Amino acid sequence: MSESSAYRVETTSRLAQWRIDNLASFTYRKSDPFRIGKWNWHLTVEKNRTLSIRLYPEISNLTRENPPIASFIIKVVSSVGDRKCLVHPEVTDKQLKSNEDFVWAIEVPLTGKFIIDVEFLDLKTASPDGTEPSSIWGQGFTQRQSNETAVAYLGRMLSESIHTDIIINASDGSISAHRAVLASRSPVFHSMFSHDLKEKEMSAINISDMSIEACQAFLNYIYGNIRNEEFLTHRLSLLQAADKYDISDLKEACHESLLEDIDTGNVLERLQNATLYQLPKLKTSCMRYLVKFGKIFDIRDDFNAFLQCADKELIAEVFDEVLGAWKGF
Structure with missing residues (x-):
């Protein structure tokens, strides 16, 4: 085995294997980084009185802000003689930030060549809203990715006026929007478009108590693409609109922000x-x-x-x- 390959970890999508040759006594060895999920990882081995194996993610902004919560099976397979296999009890939902978070001390002496085999069963990240951590591989990740994509395209519908069918007249300008989106977010708008009111007949809504900037922020919130600074600038106008058009989540967001x-x-x-x-x-x-x-x-x-x-x-x-x-x- 060449010097460069001695530190290389072979991987598939969820499996990592590090082949160790002739690890001498009183030796420390750290693997090259290897990619599993969204993180780069390291394995280390330290041979002293016992053999210690550590698994941890490479330090980065991602690791600090959203450390992995890992479930995995790790084992050591000796490739000499009768092919001895030592298996650590399955690790479940353990948050890994540093090289101290998972240490496996092996009392059984190992000589010659062996393989460290790590099978990742799941990798999760903490949810920003404080709910249960979600898997990067499972339905949670797929659903989150789907939601983010849908919101992005919904925002594009507004910003690029794609198939708009209603005009919002603010105090100093007008914005095109979509009846279906407005009706789905506000029972007041839903009522306007469901009955023979002037808004339905004229395909326009007059919001004369809002400036064009505040009205744009209001629509951006409804379409899911409001920027934080835009929200902060127009909080009071948004609060007024949320109360007027019965959008409870916007009203609560303004309430919490004003506190x-x-x-x-x-x-x-x-x-x-x-x-x-x-x-x-x-x-x-x-x-x-x-x-x-x-x-x-x-x-x-x-x-x-x-x-x-x-x-x-x-x-x-x-x-x-x-x-x-x-x-x-």
Whole structure:
């Protein structure tokens, strides 16, 4: 065996084999990287009092951000004499990040040539939404890939105006869209196109309370290709549209996002929107920010202006919170 081939691991789609020749005592050897799934891998052998075998993915951004969760069978087959075979108990759903995550210490002495054989039964990655990890080979990966492709082409239908059949008239411009997509995402749009309303007859929807940019962001969300910065820029307009057209997932996305960056410059506006659109978590967070954390005293001028125009019931709730906080001292 040549020096270069001594470190080479032969692979098929799920199987890796490393042939070791004449491993001397007190020896460490690391394989060349080999590809299984989305990752490059290494095997190492270290012969001291025992023989230690390690399997781990090569360090990369992919490994750090989405380490493999591996199920595999690993065995050592001695090719000398009676062909001794040592099999490690099956490893199931083990996350591998470093060379310390899987170590197999073999007490039985091995001499001469042997083969390290790794059969990968499954490789999974963690799901970004926190649900169960999904296999890169199984139905989960296929379904995710199918969904991503479908969303990409759906977005293309909007951006390239492919077979559009309805016009959205915003306050300062118009955008072409598709009735079927709008109706599938909003019961309000579905009702418009199902009954003899002017929107059905004229093939147009007037959304005069949204700018063309905000309306584009709204449609981009519906079609699944909104960019994060676009979403952040138009959150309040999107919240209004989500409430008006009964798109609950968009309303909740806006709600969660508005919770993340409350400050003295926006807390009063968000408190009013929380009341208007019935967002209980946002309302509670704004109240706590103003009262418990004492920020109401940092924005006295803005708060005085707020008192002149805000809903009377909301003003009463704020003062109830203030009185309750004072009683606590």
